[in-house]
Amino acid sequence: SQKIEQNSEALNIQEGKTATLTCNYTNYSPAYLQWYRQDPGRGPVFLLLIRENEKEKRKERLKVTFDTTLKQSLFHITASQPADSATYLCAPSRGYIPTFGRGTSLIVHP
Amino acid sequence: DAMVIQNPRYQVTQFGKPVTLSCSQTLNHNVMYWYQQKSSQAPKLLFHYYDKDFNNEADTPDNFQSRRPNTSFCFLDIRSPGLGDAAMYLCATSRGATSGLTDTQYFGPGTRLTVL
Numbered sequence: 301s302q303k304i305e306q307n308s309e310a311l312n313i314q315e316g317k318t319a320t321l322t323c324n325y326t327n328y329s330p331a332y333l334q335w336y337r338q339d340p341g342r343g344p345v346f347l348l349l350i351r352e353n354e355k356e357k358r359k360e361r362l363k364v365t366f367d368t369t370l371k372q373s374l375f376h377i378t379a380s381q382p383a384d385s386a387t388y389l390c391a392p393s394r395g396y397i398p399t400f401g402r403g404t405s406l407i408v409h410p
Numbered sequence: 411d412a413m414v415i416q417n418p419r420y421q422v423t424q425f426g427k428p429v430t431l432s433c434s435q436t437l438n439h440n441v442m443y444w445y446q447q448k449s450s451q452a453p454k455l456l457f458h459y460y461d462k463d464f465n466n467e468a469d470t471p472d473n474f475q476s477r478r479p480n481t482s483f484c485f486l487d488i489r490s491p492g493l494g495d496a497a498m499y500l501c502a503t504s505r506g507a508t509s510g511l512t513d514t515q516y517f518g519p520g521t522r523l524t525v526l
Contacts, residue, residue: 332512343517396506396513402452
């Protein structure tokens with residue numbers, strides 16, 4: 301069965317540093333992959349989408365890479381701010397229904 | 411603004427007492443989903459409607475039912491809530507992109523269900 305792995309341990313970084321979150325998947329060949337942000341007690345919010353034929357996608361301080369050989373996506377937040385503290389979920393997909401990972405909690409310290 | 415709305419935000423029910431959660435959307439999306447999310451876990455898809463077509467996940471308990479009376483509204487019915495059903499319930503919508511296209515989900519704020 302499909303398996304999505306995101307680091308269950310929280311990532312603690314200092315403000316201004318680059319945060320890098322990892323998403324690995326197995327038994328799956330997604331056509332695209334999405335990243336969502338989820339704040340405590342709220343629903344996930346879409347951030348970025350990258351297709352299987354794209355290596356990298358950027359949006360403001362966010363960057364996503366997608367390596368279909370390694371079956372891995374990396375999510376980067378540059379110049380991180382305390383307001384970036386949240387849980388980030390990856391969601392690979394082949395059709396219209398994604399498979400969500402459990403997310404990695406990011407804590408940015410001032 | 412177009413959005414996904416869930417009511418109530420917090421729901422307390424008693425063990426075995428039926429409860430209904432509601433979701434509405436102004437996005438005019440074809441697909442509406444219900445997810446169950448427990449602390450530090452991935453959202454678990456319970457079922458979804460593509461237009462009027464109901465799609466149940468294989469491991470969704472019979473205790474969970476859903477109704478979609480029109481494009482805008484979708485309901486989650488829990489017939490006999492158990493303590494293990496306490497969770498955040500998330501409603502989401504998407505266009506329902508067909509083969510070769512991408513799709514993105516829009517979530518509501520969630521309903522936190524407590525079972526006493």
